[in-house]
Amino acid sequence: MFTNKEEFKQIFQNNVVSKLGKPLNEVSSEDVYTILSRMMREFAGREWASTNQELRQDAEKQVYYLSLEFLIGRLLGNNLLNMGMLEMVKSGLDDLGISLEEIEEQEADAGLGNGGLGRLAACFLDSLASLGYAGHGCGIRYRYGLFEQKIVDGNQVELPDDWLQKGFEWEVRRADRKIEVRFGGYVETREADGELYFSLRDYEAVWAIPYDVPVIGYRGNQPDYHVNTLRLWSAEPVPEMANRNLGGAGNYYSYLNYNRSVESISEFLYPDDSHYEGRLLRLKQQYFLCSAGLQSILRTYDKLNLSYDQLPDKIAIHINDTHPTLVIPELMRILVDEKGYGWDKAWNIVCRTVSYTNHTILSEALEKWPAQMIRDLIPRVYMVIDEINKRFCKVLMEKYPDDPERVAHMAIIFDDQVKMAHLAIAGSYSINGVAALHTDILKEREMRNFYELYPERFNNKTNGITHRRWLMHANPELNDLITESIGSRWKTHPKELVSILKYSEDAAFQSKIAAIKKHNKQRLAQYIEQKYGTPVNTDSIFDVQIKRLHAYKRQLLNILHVMYLYNQIKSMPSLNMVPRTFIFGAKAAPGYYLAKNTIKLINRVASVVNNDPDVKDKLNVFFLENYSVSLAEKIIPAADISEQISTASKEASGTGNMKLMMNGALTIGTMDGANVEMYEMLGDDNMFIFGLNADEVMDYYQHGGYSARDVYNSDPRIKEVVDQLITPGPFASNTYEFASLYQSLIDGNDEYFMLKDFDSYAESHVQIEAAYRNQQVWLKKSIHNIAHSGKFSSDRTIQQYASEIWKIHPVQG
Ligand code: 26W
Numbered sequence: 001m002f003t004n005k006e007e008f009k010q011i012f013q014n015n016v017v018s019k020l021g022k023p024l025n026e027v028s029s030e031d032v033y034t035i036l037s038r039m040m041r042e043f044a045g046r047e048w049a050s051t052n053q054e055l056r057q058d059a060e061k062q063v064y065y066l067s068l069e070f071l072i073g074r075l076l077g078n079n080l081l082n083m084g085m086l087e088m089v090k091s092g093l094d095d096l097g098i099s100l101e102e103i104e105e106q107e108a109d110a111g112l113g114n115g116g117l118g119r120l121a122a123c124f125l126d127s128l129a130s131l132g133y134a135g136h137g138c139g140i141r142y143r144y145g146l147f148e149q150k151i152v153d154g155n156q157v158e159l160p161d162d163w164l165q166k167g168f169e170w171e172v173r174r175a176d177r178k179i180e181v182r183f184g185g186y187v188e189t190r191e192a193d194g195e196l197y198f199s200l201r202d203y204e205a206v207w208a209i210p211y212d213v214p215v216i217g218y219r220g221n222q223p224d225y226h227v228n229t230l231r232l233w234s235a236e237p238v239p240e241m242a243n244r245n246l247g248g249a250g251n252y253y254s255y256l257n258y259n260r261s262v263e264s265i266s267e268f269l270y271p272d273d274s275h276y277e278g279r280l281l282r283l284k285q286q287y288f289l290c291s292a293g294l295q296s297i298l299r300t301y302d303k304l305n306l307s308y309d310q311l312p313d314k315i316a317i318h319i320n321d322t323h324p325t326l327v328i329p330e331l332m333r334i335l336v337d338e339k340g341y342g343w344d345k346a347w348n349i350v351c352r353t354v355s356y357t358n359h360t361i362l363s364e365a366l367e368k369w370p371a372q373m374i375r376d377l378i379p380r381v382y383m384v385i386d387e388i389n390k391r392f393c394k395v396l397m398e399k400y401p402d403d404p405e406r407v408a409h410m411a412i413i414f415d416d417q418v419k420m421a422h423l424a425i426a427g428s429y430s431i432n433g434v435a436a437l438h439t440d441i442l443k444e445r446e447m448r449n450f451y452e453l454y455p456e457r458f459n460n461k462t463n464g465i466t467h468r469r470w471l472m473h474a475n476p477e478l479n480d481l482i483t484e485s486i487g488s489r490w491k492t493h494p495k496e497l498v499s500i501l502k503y504s505e506d507a508a509f510q511s512k513i514a515a516i517k518k519h520n521k522q523r524l525a526q527y528i529e530q531k532y533g534t535p536v537n538t539d540s541i542f543d544v545q546i547k548r549l550h551a552y553k554r555q556l557l558n559i560l561h562v563m564y565l566y567n568q569i570k571s572m573p574s575l576n577m578v579p580r581t582f583i584f585g586a587k588a589a590p591g592y593y594l595a596k597n598t599i600k601l602i603n604r605v606a607s608v609v610n611n612d613p614d615v616k617d618k619l620n621v622f623f624l625e626n627y628s629v630s631l632a633e634k635i636i637p638a639a640d641i642s643e644q645i646s647t648a649s650k651e652a653s654g655t656g657n658m659k660l661m662m663n664g665a666l667t668i669g670t671m672d673g674a675n676v677e678m679y680e681m682l683g684d685d686n687m688f689i690f691g692l693n694a695d696e697v698m699d700y701y702q703h704g705g706y707s708a709r710d711v712y713n714s715d716p717r718i719k720e721v722v723d724q725l726i727t728p729g730p731f732a733s734n735t736y737e738f739a740s741l742y743q744s745l746i747d748g749n750d751e752y753f754m755l756k757d758f759d760s761y762a763e764s765h766v767q768i769e770a771a772y773r774n775q776q777v778w779l780k781k782s783i784h785n786i787a788h789s790g791k792f793s794s795d796r797t798i799q800q801y802a803s804e805i806w807k808i809h810p811v812q813g
Contacts, residue, residue, distance in 0.1 A: 005092045033106035037169040048214045048227040061808045062134040067320035070139045071113030072122040073629025077104045082218040108163040111145035114273035115548040126466040127798040129217030129228045132810035138293040141232035144268040149626045154603035171211040179208045181291045207236040208292030233292045235265035272589045274365045290327040312352035316806040322420035328427035329384040355430035367420040389413045430805045432461045435653035435674040463653040464794035470659045475637040477516045494793035501787045510779040524638035540579035545643035549586035549595040552650040557754040563721040581620045585627030644669035647752040649694035658792035664782040681788040686781045688764040691757035708750035
């Protein structure tokens, strides 16, 4: 292809002319994006093929990461970076008068995920490929990703995310590798030679068509790079099925309707995170992914001509939360019904192949499916689950003969509900939490009974983020400064970021860090000014809370504190304070009223403070609409303060906290999730910790003793802001528009302890202001944050999964 800039320019221009039939000066940015990404995809194709060939030859153990979500975002910039071509292409395009940054903006975000869990999967893919592991993603090619958020009159409105409209240049449709997935029907049982045989009859088959996306590993200084595969499945009708389904009497419209109903399986991503809803279509999605993914994995395995006894030595299947748990009974079904295995041997293989990560302890997020729904949709799989349950309960009854209550609690099927977490634990050899505190809570509380039964299965893998996207690509100036100062080894050994500590008090280094932050703030300010028409003071502290909107994440605490600052300024207009810009980005699940009401409140406070002449030079609030991976890449490098203020014990890990830390923001946070591990490294000097800790919170939940009303009555600052929610005045225009928030705090006794933590939160903000006034001290803290963020690279996380769970090794290239 090309090895230098001039060659690149030549080939690029040839492509423009031959593929578009236009001279370069007539092509749009969108055209350039299409041509460039297609070129790079084809270029990567060679390495992709060569990695695949190596994998076939080496027969190295491979891991498949099954996930209903992959929140990958844009690929062009990151792929160029990983291929080692970013600089060459950028400067070649510059010569042609084209800005790469503008071209990157043309790419639609692949938003095939809700938030933390989906973005984690995408970071893991990047690390797996960059470390040279054979590790592939397996997911669904949703026709519509996470909804696009518009703010209309302060309210969230959801629009479909038509991300494929202009085509997705990185994917390759592989119709030749399609898989049949079977739904419905009934199970026919036959007996022969004393054995039972099961066949599914009258089922409905659909095609699962794979679309493969290359996952390009970072090449560093190596001559070639490793390319794994993210295989995304799309549902298509099997033509004969329509006929059968319609009794041979269908008309044109009924055929079309039938096709549509099949395609609906992969039509859209469910926009709920942290709230489980037992929808049939969602269950179909889960089985569709598990069955197609597994059959395709086994088809590849079959080429090795090995016995299935060796499956666990060659293949690891990891399930991202319980959403793909059906892979467990599906693998049992295939081994028993199709490969002739007896139950015990098959179960042993399954339990040595599957591993599971838990991402939340919120009880409303735990998946429970009505038994009848599973029985109707996938009858044979249900029989298998039923049998797994019976045998599991038998083991439990033998172990705990005097404790039927414990057995009932731990059963997989209870009260006509299938508990997916129990099935996932029973059928896997490893169960991990995503931060030390979260894993402790799983072991000691949420999954205590299971931990007592299988202590050796439980382990922690603290989350991480890819420093390639979140530092090297999102913050190129910081990338350059670090590399100039300590060399480039940190790019492949991110813990070596710690070497910049020696410059933490170096005035020249500090001022460069300050200049980079300032520049990033200017870029974000420009984006905000352009989009919303409001000027942004880049000398103010950029205080950022970006994440899904949920009561436990406490955006409401943040905005109540902003209201308090407003009240303070109004009562004392001469107040000498460092100007603050509070920035929010958050999507609420479409049916989550309290979350939507919080968005409305944030927007109301924004319009009040930004337009009040007494206040607007000191305090600004922006709610940036449609928070997404690409927007995060603009906000994070510009942040001074990172808000990680969840009710302690509720945030399993958090990963935004890590991204912001890596970009030099200081955290104000609770002792929750991975904040705890950040604090271990940073201490009180470099982090602002406040509020109840997890034990205190769980103690209140268990024993009571918290009265929100008492706190409200005893703290006039709190009383004032809470009353402002239901009193027509600066913020509320009537008594009811924010009444739900008021009620959740006062009548609902503030389930997430916002009022309880308000005072220490406000106090931490006072400390932030004092610290910011001394820029040298501030910059030192900021450098400490960057320096210690290497631990939170997903490279470290993936190395731990690889050696401690999957037992895989890098492929020797
Ligand atoms: C069934 C509906 C549903 C959908 C998604 C329930 C729960 C989820 C996810 C488990 C929610 C999620 O994204 N959890 C987040 O996972 C991140 C990656 O481990 C953690 O960093 C976050 O703390 C956790 O909230």
